[in-house]
Amino acid sequence: MKTRFLNNIIMFMLVSSAGGLLFVFNRNPAFLVLVSIVIFSLFFLQHRIESTTFYSSLLVLIVLFSLFAINYTFAINLQSLTKYLFFGVTIFTSVLVLFYYNNQESKTVFINSLYFTLKLVLFHAVFSFIAYFIVKDNLFLITSEYHETLTFNYLFHYSPKEGIVFNLFGMDIPRNAGMFWEAGILQGYLNLLFFLEISIYKRNKKLLALIILTILTTYSTTGLFLIILQIVYFTFKENNNKFKVLLLIVPLYFLFNANMNEKIYGEGESSFQKRLFDLTQPFFIAIANPLTGVGLDLDRFQEVREGFYINSDLNSSFNQIGIEQKVETTSKGSTNSVMYMLAGMGFPIAFLFIYMFTKQQIITNDRLMWFILIFVFVMSEPLLFRPFFFLFIVSGFMYTFNSITSHKKLLS
Numbered sequence: 001m002k003t004r005f006l007n008n009i010i011m012f013m014l015v016s017s018a019g020g021l022l023f024v025f026n027r028n029p030a031f032l033v034l035v036s037i038v039i040f041s042l043f044f045l046q047h048r049i050e051s052t053t054f055y056s057s058l059l060v061l062i063v064l065f066s067l068f069a070i071n072y073t074f075a076i077n078l079q080s081l082t083k084y085l086f087f088g089v090t091i092f093t094s095v096l097v098l099f100y101y102n103n104q105e106s107k108t109v110f111i112n113s114l115y116f117t118l119k120l121v122l123f124h125a126v127f128s129f130i131a132y133f134i135v136k137d138n139l140f141l142i143t144s145e146y147h148e149t150l151t152f153n154y155l156f157h158y159s160p161k162e163g164i165v166f167n168l169f170g171m172d173i174p175r176n177a178g179m180f181w182e183a184g185i186l187q188g189y190l191n192l193l194f195f196l197e198i199s200i201y202k203r204n205k206k207l208l209a210l211i212i213l214t215i216l217t218t219y220s221t222t223g224l225f226l227i228i229l230q231i232v233y234f235t236f237k238e239n240n241n242k243f244k245v246l247l248l249i250v251p252l253y254f255l256f257n258a259n260m261n262e263k264i265y266g267e268g269e270s271s272f273q274k275r276l277f278d279l280t281q282p283f284f285i286a287i288a289n290p291l292t293g294v295g296l297d298l299d300r301f302q303e304v305r306e307g308f309y310i311n312s313d314l315n316s317s318f319n320q321i322g323i324e325q326k327v328e329t330t331s332k333g334s335t336n337s338v339m340y341m342l343a344g345m346g347f348p349i350a351f352l353f354i355y356m357f358t359k360q361q362i363i364t365n366d367r368l369m370w371f372i373l374i375f376v377f378v379m380s381e382p383l384l385f386r387p388f389f390f391l392f393i394v395s396g397f398m399y400t401f402n403s404i405t406s407h408k409k410l411l412s
Contacts, residue, residue, distance in 0.1 A: 002044075002045075003045055003104075004113075006037070006041045006044070006045070007101075007104075007109055007112075007113040008113050008116050008117060009037060010034070010037055010038055010041065010097065010100065010113070011110075011113035011114055011116070011117045012117050012120070013030070013033065013034040013037065014034065014097055014387055014388050014391070015114075015117050015118070015121065015189065015388055016030070016179070017030070017031070017034065017093070017386050017387045017388055018185075018383045018386035018387070018388040018389055019180040019181055019182065019185035019381065019383055019386070020179055020180055020181075021147075021149060021157055021179055021180065021181055022179070024144060024146070024147050024181050025142065025144045025147070031089055031093060034093060034097075034387075035092070035093055035096060038093075038096050038097055038100050039096070041100060042100055042103070049103055050102075050103065052402060053099060053102050053103060053398075054099070056398045056401045056402050057095050057098070057099045057102075057398065059401050060095055060394055060397045060398055060401065061091065061092070061095050063397065064091045064095075064394070064397070065088065065091060067345075067349055067352075068084060068087050068088070068091070068296075070292070070349075071292060071293065071295060071296060071344070071345050071346075071349065072084045072295070074291075074292040075292060075293065075294060075295025075296075075297075075300075075344075076289055076292070076293075076294050076295065076304075077294070077295065077300050077303075077304070078300070079295045079296070079297040079300060080297045080299065080300070083296065083297045083298065083299075084296070084297070087296065087385060090385055090386065090387055090390055091390070091394075093387040094387045094390045094391040094393075094394045095394055097387060097391060098362075098391050098394050098395060098398065101113075102398075110362055111196070111200065111362070111363065114192075114196065115193070115196050115197075115200075115201060118189055118190075118192060118193035118196065119193065119207075121178060121179065121186070121189050121190070121193070122190060122193055122210065122211060122214060124178055124179055125176055125178035125179075125186055125190070125214050125217070126210065126214055127156070128156040128157070128176065128178055128179075129174070129176045129214070129217050131152065131155075131156050132156070132158060132174045135152040135156065136158075136172075138152060139151060139152055139158065141160060142154075147181050148160060149181070157177065157178075157179065158174050158177070159174075159175070159177060159182075159183075173217075175217070175218060175219045175220075176214065176217035176218050176219075177218070182381070183218040183219065183220055184218070184220050184222060184223070184380055184381055185381055185383070186218050186220075187215050187218040187220040187222060187223025187226070188222075188223070188226075188373075188377035188380075188381065190211050190214055190215050190218075190223070191215065191223060191226040191227060191230065191373055191377070192373060192374075192377075193211055194208060194211045194212070194215075194227060194230055195230060195366070195369065195370060195373055197211070198230070198234050199234070199365045199366045199369070199370075200365050211227075212227060212252075215227050216255070219259065220259075221256065221259045221260055221263055222376060222377075222380045224252060224255060224256040224259060225256060225376075226373060226376060226377075227252065228249060228252050228253060228256060229372070230369065230373075231245060231248065231249060231252075232245075232249065233366075233369055237366075273325070273326050274330075274332075274335060275335055275336065275380065276325055277325065277330065278334045278335045278336040278339060278340075279336055279339060279379075280310065280325065281305060281308065281310060281329075281330075282305070282334055282336065282339035282340055282342060282343035283339055283342065283343070284308070284310050285304065285305065285308055285343040286339075286342040286343045286346065286347060286350075288308075289343070289346060290346055290347050291346045291347070291348065292345070292346045293342070293343055293344045293345045293346035293349075293350075294343055294344060295344055296340075296341075296344040296345065296385075298333050301333070301334075301340070301343070301344060302332065302333060305329065305330060305334075305343075306329055306330065307329070308329065309329060333382060334382060335380065335381060335382055336379050336380065336382075337378045337379070337381065337382045337383055337384035337385065338350075338354075338375070338378055338379050338384060339379075340382065340384075341353065341384060341385070353393050355396070356393045356394075356395075356396030356397050356400065357371065357374070357375075357392050357393050357396055358371055358396065359395075359396035359399050359400060360392040360393070360395040360396045360399070361395050361396075361398075361399045362391075362392060362395050374389065374392065377389075
């Protein structure tokens with residue numbers, strides 16, 4: 001019981017580290033608490049530490065610190081050491097958490113804790129959405145350096161930005177963000193929960209339906225795309241009744257299509273244009289700086305992209321599919337953390353990290369679909385360099401080092 005409680009607390013903190021408001025408003029203390037709980041649990045539970053896990057973890061730390069040090073040293077302009085120290089915290093936290101779960105007696109402990117935590121995320125999001133209509137006149141604003149939110153007694157949170165609340169039949173409906181700073185993050189975790197439920201666990205139809213309905217409350221284009229993709233994939237994989245699934249897919253597709261049209265041509269155009277620009281401009285920055293990138297210091301990255309204009313006329317290509325890129329430059333950070341990594345670290349390290357992501361050993365059921373879910377998730381949100389997601393890259397490194405070590409032992 002104590003072990004399960006600690007596992008779930010660590011997982012809740014880990015998930016919160018990637019977009020949770022707990023870390024948005026209390027980043028440094030929250031990371032300190034997470035690391036402290038993991039270290040305490042290692043000593044308190046007194047699990048046997050396997051030497052191979054220990055040495056592979058140590059080797060991963062050395063390699064990752066070295067790769068980030070190389071990027072810091074050879075970036076095209078002076079980087080902030082403070083910013084890179086935070087990346088060091090992410091590396092250490094990711095390796096430590098994976099080391100902790102790998103020393104459990106069962107290799108499914110991580111998945112069980114993630115499943116439990118994501119169900120909490122789901123139920124909180126459901127209650128948060130319903131509660132809005134009751135508490136909307138009793139909200140107060142809390143702010144930090146980078147974010148602000150309306151809250152009801154710190155239990156439920158709603159964005160104060162225009163456009164986050166939309167009108168349906170004369171009634172204001174909030175975009176559901178749950179315990180995260182943006183609705184797009186909630187949909188990503190809900191899609192991961194849908195995957196776990198249908199690929200690994202009970203396939204509870206009521207729970208699956210609740211997940212789909214809650215994703216609809218996020219009003220996220222990416223969320224609708226991923227849930228449709230999953231339904232189609234698992235239907236054809238299991239050779240289920242395709243007619244029944246079609247009855248579900250059709251309304252979801254119409255919602256997705258309407259959402260896309262609004263984002264591309266309607267009131268949500270600014271959001272689409274931002275994401276389109278974050279997809280294209282960092283790629284051209286990476287082409288101009290292919291080996292080491294421009295560095296991961298966000299302030300320096302923003303300075304680079306503010307003065308970087310795409311020489312190639314992309315609109316001729318986009319126009320063929322009815323899309324126009326209207327943004328020419330920006331001084332803001334990137335919402336696309338994969339392209340940010342590519343521009344910041346260059347092609348060699350970025351491709352190495354993506355490759356290691358494909359080699360992760362945490363989720364092995366339907367691993368291609370899991371990779372697609374995570375990859376699209378971090379392509380739409382600036383979360384790749386947060387412990388929860390970076391941990392999958394760490395897992396790939398550990399698996400590779402363990403494979404090399406085992407191979408050498410066989411040869412000797």
